[in-house]
Amino acid sequence: MEHISVITAISHPLRRRIVDRLLLHGASQVGTLARAFDAQVGSISHHLRMLQKAGVVEQVDAPDGDRRSSWWQLARRSFSWSAADFDSPADALMAREAERANLRRQLERLQRWHRISPDSELAGFATDTLAWATQEELTALMDRLTALLDDWRGGIDTEDGKERVPVYFFAHGFPTEV
Template sequence: MEDISVITAITHPLRRRIVDRLLLHGPTQVGTFARALDAQVGSISHHLRMLQRAGVVEQVEAPDGDRRASWWRLARRSFTWSSSDFDSPADALLAREAQRANVRNQLDRLQRWYRISAQSEVEGFNTDSLAWATQDELSDLHGRLNAMLDEWRRGIDREDGQERMPVYFFAHGFPTEV
């Protein structure tokens, strides 16, 4: 179960973009974040400290040893929660709102893709499925998907000279009516 401080830290829109950038690019300097995310250095530093307090990021030494530069990396790569994890009604409410914000983010990304997909040479995909499952079986599916995605990411050789683009994947599994 995630601590509510982690959930609230990662659902802020700018902090979400910081986490996403670290997922794709690895350790990054504050100034690079500011330029890439069109934000002030002070604002980026503030949000990095918020993520650090939640245990999401950590400060690291600069690759070139320059101690004047502030570099950051992810302390962890995935986050999972359910509003039912929380006994406190206030925390459960925050967790539900974080879930809603996450779905809005996912759908916004999907809509942006569909707006540009006709002009893209790259083809995306969609998939869905319908089956019967217990809560334990649904949890097992979640674990298997995360393990498969981790294995897939580890198998990508970023040093092979091929040009790559950021790729976003999301899937949902939930009870439904038929």
């Protein structure tokens, strides 16, 4: 279960974009992040400190050893939670709001893809299924999918000279009626 501070930290729209960029590009300098998001260096530094406080990012040495620049990388690569995990009504409310914001973000990305997909060189896919499951089985599925995605992402050879584009994957598993 995620701590509520992690959930609230990554739920901020700019902080989520920072996390996504670090996930795709690896360690980055504050100035590079500021340019990528057309934001002030001070604003990016503030958001990085908020993410650091939650244990999401960590400050690292510059690759060239230059101690005058501030570099950051992800301290972890995945986040999972359910509002049902929280006993505190206030924390459960914040977790539900974060779930809703995350779902809106996911659907916005999907809608954007559908608007541009005829012009894309990379084909997407859709998949779904329906089955009977307990909470433990649903949690086990999430764990297996997370491990599969980590393995898939780690197996991509970014040094092979092939041109790649960012790919976004999301899936949801939840109780339903038929």
